Amino acid sequence: MYVYDEYDRKILNDRVKQFRDQTQRYLAGELSEEEFLPLRLQNGLYVQRLAPMFRICVPYGMLRSEQLRRLARITRDYDKGYAHFTTRQNIQLNWPKLEEVPDILAELAEVEMHANQTSGNCIRNTTTDQFAGVNADEVVDPRPYCEIIRQWSTYHPEFAFLPRKFKIAVNAAPGSDRAAIQVHDIGLEIVRNDLGELGFRVYAGGGLGRTPMVGPVIREFLPELDLLTYLEAMVRVYNRYGRRDNKFKARIKILVKALTPEVYAEKVEAEWAHIKGSPTRLTPEAIERVKAYFNEPNYQTLDDEPAELVEPRNGSRPFANWLKRNVKPHKKAGYAVVTLTLKETGVPPGDVYDWQLEKIADLADEFSFSEIRVTHEQNVVLADVRQKDLYRLWEMLKTAGFATPNLGLLTDIICCPGGDYCALANAKSIPVAEAIQRRFDDLDYLYDLGDIDLNISGCMNACGHHHVGNIGVLGVDKKGEEYYQVSLGGSSQRDATIGQILGPSFARDQMADVIDKIVKLYVETRTAEERFIDTFRRIGIQPFKERVYEPAH
Amino acid sequence: MSRLIKVDGLAADHWTRLEKPVDGKTVEVPEGNVIVPLSVWLAQRDRLEARDDIGVWFDSDEEPEALGIDCRRFPVIAVNFPKFTDGRGYSIGRLLRERYGFRHELRAVGDVLLDQLFYMKRCGFDAFVLREDKDINKAAKCLEFFSEAYQAAVDQTAPLFRRRERTVTEEAGEVAFA
Numbered sequence: 001m002y003v004y005d006e007y008d009r010k011i012l013n014d015r016v017k018q019f020r021d022q023t024q025r026y027l028a029g030e031l032s033e034e035e036f037l038p039l040r041l042q043n044g045l046y047v048q049r050l051a052p053m054f055r056i057c058v059p060y061g062m063l064r065s066e067q068l069r070r071l072a073r074i075t076r077d078y079d080k081g082y083a084h085f086t087t088r089q090n091i092q093l094n095w096p097k098l099e100e101v102p103d104i105l106a107e108l109a110e111v112e113m114h115a116n117q118t119s120g121n122c123i124r125n126t127t128t129d130q131f132a133g134v135n136a137d138e139v140v141d142p143r144p145y146c147e148i149i150r151q152w153s154t155y156h157p158e159f160a161f162l163p164r165k166f167k168i169a170v171n172a173a174p175g176s177d178r179a180a181i182q183v184h185d186i187g188l189e190i191v192r193n194d195l196g197e198l199g200f201r202v203y204a205g206g207g208l209g210r211t212p213m214v215g216p217v218i219r220e221f222l223p224e225l226d227l228l229t230y231l232e233a234m235v236r237v238y239n240r241y242g243r244r245d246n247k248f249k250a251r252i253k254i255l256v257k258a259l260t261p262e263v264y265a266e267k268v269e270a271e272w273a274h275i276k277g278s279p280t281r282l283t284p285e286a287i288e289r290v291k292a293y294f295n296e297p298n299y300q301t302l303d304d305e306p307a308e309l310v311e312p313r314n315g316s317r318p319f320a321n322w323l324k325r326n327v328k329p330h331k332k333a334g335y336a337v338v339t340l341t342l343k344e345t346g347v348p349p350g351d352v353y354d355w356q357l358e359k360i361a362d363l364a365d366e367f368s369f370s371e372i373r374v375t376h377e378q379n380v381v382l383a384d385v386r387q388k389d390l391y392r393l394w395e396m397l398k399t400a401g402f403a404t405p406n407l408g409l410l411t412d413i414i415c416c417p418g419g420d421y422c423a424l425a426n427a428k429s430i431p432v433a434e435a436i437q438r439r440f441d442d443l444d445y446l447y448d449l450g451d452i453d454l455n456i457s458g459c460m461n462a463c464g465h466h467h468v469g470n471i472g473v474l475g476v477d478k479k480g481e482e483y484y485q486v487s488l489g490g491s492s493q494r495d496a497t498i499g500q501i502l503g504p505s506f507a508r509d510q511m512a513d514v515i516d517k518i519v520k521l522y523v524e525t526r527t528a529e530e531r532f533i534d535t536f537r538r539i540g541i542q543p544f545k546e547r548v549y550e551p552a553h
Numbered sequence: 554m555s556r557l558i559k560v561d562g563l564a565a566d567h568w569t570r571l572e573k574p575v576d577g578k579t580v581e582v583p584e585g586n587v588i589v590p591l592s593v594w595l596a597q598r599d600r601l602e603a604r605d606d607i608g609v610w611f612d613s614d615e616e617p618e619a620l621g622i623d624c625r626r627f628p629v630i631a632v633n634f635p636k637f638t639d640g641r642g643y644s645i646g647r648l649l650r651e652r653y654g655f656r657h658e659l660r661a662v663g664d665v666l667l668d669q670l671f672y673m674k675r676c677g678f679d680a681f682v683l684r685e686d687k688d689i690n691k692a693a694k695c696l697e698f699f700s701e702a703y704q705a706a707v708d709q710t711a712p713l714f715r716r717r718e719r720t721v722t723e724e725a726g727e728v729a730f731a
């Protein structure tokens with residue numbers, strides 16, 4: 001994992017001082033609300049319904065155990081003893097005091113953490129596959145490129161006041177897309193060309209929100225060293241020509257659509273022609289330097305399927321279930337990738353207590369080279385667990401509440417904080433998630449249903465990624481009442497698709513029934529081995545409409 | 554009192570800025586040092602070309618391509634930030650400096666506040682007309698908020714990754730970047 005050098009530390013310490021100065025000037029009345037707004041947003045600070053909300057950056061989802069321990073301490077000293085994993089691999093505090101945020105930043109900086117650009121109309125945290133580096137199906141490890149993008153985008157002087165927020169995601173796995181790159185402002189897919197050279201397939205103009213779009217390919221192959229100059233050209237064209245008159249039409253997806261992808265690409269190429277040879281062009285040495293931080297940890301030579309795994313698996317069905325759902329293969333023999341699920345019924349998806357953060361840190365130290373990854377599905381990953389340790393780890397996870405074996409199942413819900421916390425929300429999302437989790441509490445049934453992504457957002461801003469859920473739920477306001485619109489058929493995978501709206505919205509207490517009807521129709525209609533999304537694609541939305549809206553008898 | 558700040562401190566302002574003409578009207582460009590709207594320069598170029606006391610200003614939706622390398626003739630170019638959240642001026646600044654080789658005074662005007670000065674400086678601005686209500690004595694500090702930067706820009710043409718490389722190579726006893 002990347003470790004700061006003197007330059008990184010100096011820049012971050014300057015930032016802490018700068019934000020302290022800005023906060024003081026705001027509190028002294030020298031900065032108006034309006035003037036302070038983008039400054040605090042670029043430091044992750046929202047003013048919310050009940051208190052400020054503070055979003056701490058977890059660059060491309062990677063954390064060390066010492067950082068988790070510091071976060072735990074911060075939640076105790078400055079908040080109410082818990083934190084929330086977001087859908088962008090970040091961490092949020094829900095109750096900090098504005099005047100204490102500079103102190104929190106100073107505490108974070110000591111462990112090389114920050115809240116840089118976690119909000120605001122700037123380039124946000126670059127995200128990637130949570131299984132990066134341990135996935136056998138991977139062209140190369142995408143994390144060094146994410147780190148290179150992190151450095152380039154941090155306090156970029158030209159792009160601090162873009163028309164709107166700007167999100168970049170990187171994927172390097174040919175067979176999957178856990179980073180959902182096609183619904184990002186820029187999606188980068190690491191590929192090799194016919195000559196075996198490394199580069200990127202570049203997508204632009206994808207996104208969720210009010211106008212969901214799957215991003216088109218802007219360039220089939222961008223050579224590796226040209227990454228930053230090309231990004232600079234792409235963002236510059238957006239900065240100059242993206243709409244600024246209407247916040248709802250300001251994302252790059254609107255520009256790409258208005259110009260057409262071809263014309264946008266031409267403008268980018270024309271801009272790039274001027275700067276492709278500039279000093280911003282990467283060098284092999286610069287890439288090697290960053291790559292060195294992501295070298296493989298000290299793996300042991302081990303065999304797959306050791307007796308310590310096989311015996312308990314044969315003896316314990318719950319353990320076998322957990323292995324099936326929450327444990328994925330590792331590129332190294334004898335290792336496994338373990339997802340800790342934070343989706344226990346009754347706990348808001350993604351919420352963790354301080355003691356749980358410390359527990360995860362301990363587990364990471366003991367089982368996984370002291371590293372942790374945060375996923376955009378709001379779970380946590382220990383990426384380098386020895387297979388012979390899995391049973392022992394599972395026992396410990398059960399005690400801590402991280403072993404709910406529902407990864408990828410209907411109850412592994414992605415859910416934004418919603419109207420319980422967020423000032424933007426039209427409706428609460430957490431109680432809907434809970435009602436659905438309570439209704440579907442039979443694990444055998446859930447396993448039988450198999451992979452279903454259920455995503456809930458409390459408003460159009462789509463933090464819960466409802467558009468790309470196989471089942472999506474969107475909170476809407478109907479004359480002051482909270483209602484929920486359901487969409488079906490979305491996917492954030494390689495076959496990225498925006499879901500179709502089912503029909504008129506529902507009251508909150510109807511939601512568990514509605515999901516039940518949808519799921520039952522799927523069970524009745526599916527062919528053997530057909531996933532929910534495949535059944536939907538085969539039969540379309542009409543049968544679901546008929547079932548859900550048929551008059552009660 | 555002048556609200557003009559240069560990178561090395563407060564400065565007297567010897568220029569007046571002419572507002573954009575109301576649609577279709579021709580404006581009279583006064584004598585003396587005057588910064589005219591880009592559109593006025595383009596319309597009255599024949600008349601103004603002989604003068605050496607003319608500067609131009611760009612609004613945030615105007616394009617440096619309209620002048621190209623011809624920008625080099627002006628002793629001063631101003632870029633208007635109609636709202637401090639309008640970030641187009643940063644791109645205009647870099648293009649004038651890096652693409653079209655403008656070497657003289659580049660000033661930020663309009664909604665120019667303290668916390669944006671550092672980024673403006675990095676994008677090539679070396680003069681700033683601070684908004685009336687902002688404390689001009691705090692400008693120097695705000696211009697120097699950061700002592701290092703990751704990216705190449707006008708003030709630092711080598712991105713940090715190239716400078717790091719150099720340090721590493723020098724430590725190894727080799728000479729890099731002749």
